[in-house]
Amino acid sequence: MKKPLLDGTALSDQRFPVDPWSLIEAEYSDADLGHTETLFGLGNGYLGMRANPEEGRDAHTHGTYVNGFHETWDIQHAENAFGFARTGQTIVNVPDAKLVKLYIDDEPLLVANADLDSYRRTIDFRSGVLTRELLWRTPGGRLVRVRSQRMISFVERHLGLITFEVEILDGGGAPITISSQLLNRQDGKDEYHVPDAALGEGRDPRQARKFSDRVLEPMTQRETSDGCEIVLGYRCVNSKMTLAAGIRHRMETDCEVEAVNEVDQHQAKRVYSIQAEPGKPIRLTKLVSYHSSTGVPAEELSDRCHRTLTRGLASGVDSLLAEQREWLDSFWDRADIQIDGDERTQQAVRWNLFQLAQASARTNEQGIAAKGVSAGGYDGHYFWDSEVYVVPFLAYTDPEAARKMLRFRWKMLPAARARAEEMSEKGALYPWRTINGEEASAYYAAGTAQYHINAAVAFALHRYVQATDDTEFLASEGAEILVETARMWADLGFFSTNGKRTFHIHRVTGPDEYTTVVNDNTYTNVMARFNLRFAAETVRRLIDTDPPAFEALVRATGLDESEVVRWEDAADSMFVLFDAEQGINPQDAAFLDLEPWDWEGTPPEKYPLLLHFHPLVIYRHQVLKQADVVLATFLRREDFSAKTRRANFEFYDPITTGDSSLSACVQALTAADVGFDDLALEHFNRALFLDLADAHGNTADGIHIASTGGVWACVVYGFAGMTHQGDALHFAPRMPKAWRRVSFCLQRRDTKLRVDMDPDGLEVTVVEGPEFTVGDDRGEVLLQPGATHRIDRTD
């Protein structure tokens, strides 16, 4: 049987009350810490902190991550072969600055055991602040309010803020100790530390590698003369990446306070001893800063931490909070999706969008890892999914962030060229999973064989250029990417002279990892064809319109014009499987010959299949992890007729397990496209609550960022039916009837559009910027600034 649906009903209204602008936990539980640590985590794309409580103890994983900050290790293959990935790369759980331990009458606050009169934890999507408030009846009989706030700045990439307030409400004065810490968890000593090993070394290959060797070598320890600031500097033993982490304190209270520091190489504490009195609040402000580098000495990074902390201190808490809100106001102005008619859905949609902000805001020219900066799942690696699922969202809401993602891939070209050569191919081959540019996928069948990552980069570039018309980027970095990726495809495939002359690509794995190393994977061939054509068109346009850019491209790539002819030839001859009888595109040359999967004989606990069946068993059956042909019909919609799109969906949807978190959103938006409204909403809910309901059971390992991008895509491409038609945007509204109204905005070049959907159609308004052409199959209109055009639902 298929996996049961986990949607919003899986969230208890009592524990997680519905709210349109925040996620709230109204009752503490330690039964699902891994899940809630992720859901309430903070990040800005550079720095991420899991929602571990300030007191430290009782965690699934105490986690703090810096995008791209990783240790390397030699991959030991049980059976090695030429070209297998050599350099393991794992994001490092950096020293933990979240710790603010509280003792009253020498009794620690431990939420799991504490006698609480109230408890509430809230992450507010507009303020960007995580707040916890609780009333604690201490063992000594006092009633104490503890309120903490935590924020990672969307404005100051390297800055975090913690405020920690304690006030005795009742029961008389007491000695209070507050120990604010910065702890390197691998080598430092946490008196409450629950060793990770106790959680068991999972056999789930999607979890992060656990290090047994030392990772962080201490380089510097600094304190300011007032003792308020402590900075620790480290270097990774193998990767030689450097890091500095700093904390700075400010204590405000009318009570009597003494402070001392304890600093060693792996742990820094500032310990406040306070004679607390009822009615006199104690407020600690803790600024946090992280800087990292591939080459700068830790000393220099420590200086940078000091400057960041000093600047933060000068701004002050209120100003930092205000900046944060301002940034988010702008974000929601650009990116919000308003859903009228279902509050839980509204809350969940905003939570997903908020995660996109948290994953992308300050990556700069780093990538976006599969889990963003929310946890160490997949070792913090960058895959293809940020290009396909996240860049489109950014292109229409934050084009500059999209451009940085593309520059990240451009900077990776030298490594990708080297990898192509090792794989006996020309051009560049992007590694399937990586941080530093080297292939880190240790299982090539579901890794290196996914050559389609090359096309994903080209696709992201195309979406970006569609949204922005940034021809300057296309002519420089973009063109270089296109030349090298197209070269790889042209060399990877070959012209078959067996019958009709056709271009084939063999022994590759498409996005669906439940069949691997197949021939003429439809997704791959369709995307490769697109990549080849986009490259050829771009080069030809440069030749015609921008000779200096073309010359620069030739210098950078050694491009010969004859190559372009070959790309066009390969694209025009590309073999795309089509089964005339069923009217579908087979997933690959052999797919239709495979044995059907025994759905009846598969109980729910056998999902995901990858954890319960040998790969060979999965591969020999018609069963999908995600529907990659369906994905192709979405990404390259123009290459498939409506009839074929529908037939493909009808064929693949029932045999797709959805074991991939990338699956539900694509099934949702395609269901909407081809006319299955109920199924569209069902799949949308799967995507929407994927992490919120922990539907895959591994949200503890981090947020499925691609799916959060997919949720946006469901609304924009699925329910609003947006497509590019030349310079115009077309819409084909098909909003779920369960809702009353849906609104969202899009940035297209200099024009900002608002789309307001209702069950019968939608209205497009030019909110800002110049006139713009919108329409549908029946016609187009040139929409003037401020004007609105209505498009009715047609089916």
Add this chain to the structure above:
Amino acid sequence: MKKPLLDGTALSDQRFPVDPWSLIEAEYSDADLGHTETLFGLGNGYLGMRANPEEGRDAHTHGTYVNGFHETWDIQHAENAFGFARTGQTIVNVPDAKLVKLYIDDEPLLVANADLDSYRRTIDFRSGVLTRELLWRTPGGRLVRVRSQRMISFVERHLGLITFEVEILDGGGAPITISSQLLNRQDGKDEYHVPDAALGEGRDPRQARKFSDRVLEPMTQRETSDGCEIVLGYRCVNSKMTLAAGIRHRMETDCEVEAVNEVDQHQAKRVYSIQAEPGKPIRLTKLVSYHSSTGVPAEELSDRCHRTLTRGLASGVDSLLAEQREWLDSFWDRADIQIDGDERTQQAVRWNLFQLAQASARTNEQGIAAKGVSAGGYDGHYFWDSEVYVVPFLAYTDPEAARKMLRFRWKMLPAARARAEEMSEKGALYPWRTINGEEASAYYAAGTAQYHINAAVAFALHRYVQATDDTEFLASEGAEILVETARMWADLGFFSTNGKRTFHIHRVTGPDEYTTVVNDNTYTNVMARFNLRFAAETVRRLIDTDPPAFEALVRATGLDESEVVRWEDAADSMFVLFDAEQGINPQDAAFLDLEPWDWEGTPPEKYPLLLHFHPLVIYRHQVLKQADVVLATFLRREDFSAKTRRANFEFYDPITTGDSSLSACVQALTAADVGFDDLALEHFNRALFLDLADAHGNTADGIHIASTGGVWACVVYGFAGMTHQGDALHFAPRMPKAWRRVSFCLQRRDTKLRVDMDPDGLEVTVVEGPEFTVGDDRGEVLLQPGATHRIDRTD
């Protein structure tokens, strides 16, 4: 370009003089120690010793191996998945008893540096003794003759013998020290030890794993009161297998001698101090014994060593040498192939046959590892190749050894049933590579996916029964193997309802590992069909002829008669690819669609391809490691027409690299079958000199035992064209014209036949036993005892 041919001309006549009954090294060289250590190695199927010199130093690998004696370790997969092999198994390099170090005037004999007047090393195929004789001018100016003999008994499984004779011929008396040792090389200290690490950790996955953890835990150390015998006992840290190794000495000389022992947990020495005088030979006899077990305490094994050594001592050297010769006389009487017309070929053929004896003589119910007991290559694992390449030789020359090999597989059934269940299949699935029965193949694409190993076991059983008519074994152990292997096939494949109802087997790897995880691999389907039919026929015959045996089979396997119907249905519906246009069987469903390999662009140093190209690169091209369709046409010759066999050979032979050592012999015998005489001889020479000329560059890692069996098969099946036709043996002689005459014997049931080939045909004679039917396409004769029948070459 293709790899160049390395045949007998690669052997220098001066260094390796031609001799029909021995392999001789007439000049010392340390340039190819790994190669010569293997070529001159000794073994009896249970115990193996590399041809390291007695003085120890200057070795590629100091190796002593006991068949099946292994350590286990947890396989760490760089990226794990369900069902991946967990238990690594590696044959252990057991304590080295070969050491007899010689010092004259305190100067050690080190052949590599010694001033030698003469040097000669000989392994005699009739005496089964390795002899080294040298004349040494010592640094002190004396001329000394050193002569050693080494033998591993074919009669006493656990016994080895070393004699070491020193005589000062000239230069006056001198103090001589002889230090006879037993050394656990991992933990003991060898003053001349060249660490293996210095040789570099090769990236060739075919080499043995090197242990970094301790392997052998010392359990006992014993000395007899006279000091002549020392026994060390050990237990493997993980596998808990136990071992005892003993040495016993006898010194004979007229010189003055003192002896002392030094014994610790990892090293035992008996050190003789001798006042040597010219003309008074010093002769040390060293008996060696090894016992191993999966459960018996090392103490008990030490007792067994003591008894073996005592018995050996009682027999005396002459008697042991005589027994050895007698055993070999019998072996050559059964198994010799005489080649008249090419002495180097004669020598090489006998060397290959001698290796078959050394690999199989005393395995008892252990398997035969890919490298026999000649080295640790492939970790000492058992594969399918002993069934397909070695058992047929045994079936016609030493049926009892063949039967033991089959019982070895029968005893492995419980492990194979468990593996099938883990792989979601019914019945039993033999592990691709193993020692203890658990799958140890860490790369499933060229490992576990080779389901065809099941058919290899059934095939070996079939060859054995054909040769022996041992219906008793077939009715018991044999039938149980057949039921469980057939069940696996019936469950692995499925009936396609896509068009004509046919039975398909998908996502498997055939013997050719240059394509993997393919659909409808012709080799696999043909062999599975055979396996299913053989099982069905065997069960039906039992039902009809041996109801008690059938009932026992039902008790052992829970067999239901309806299963037999399904096996027959699957076999009759088996889909075997055939390309009508080319008249060939495509290797698999996609093979003909692959891109041709760029032979022109592949220089010789790029072979074997597996060490120079990523698997995906190899897999996407029409290039073979071995020709598995051609192998199928040999093993199941009756299933292919002569025309198809020829067409297949013509198609596959040019695209086969021969990177597999299993390739050449099959190409040779098939070339002979389909009429390519010159190519047959060329491929035969490739197989014949595979190890002798180190054609694959890895003979240092051990002898390619399967290829030695293939050499026998080339002569019998290839050049004599032997086939079974019902109860009769047919021949189709096609001896290479380069030779004058070839003779060999065959045991068929109780009849011993001799075949004498000449360029125009052959004569078959009943040498012993009852009348027998022989013939060819033109007719058969019932040959009376002593009678001879001539069959002329027909092409």
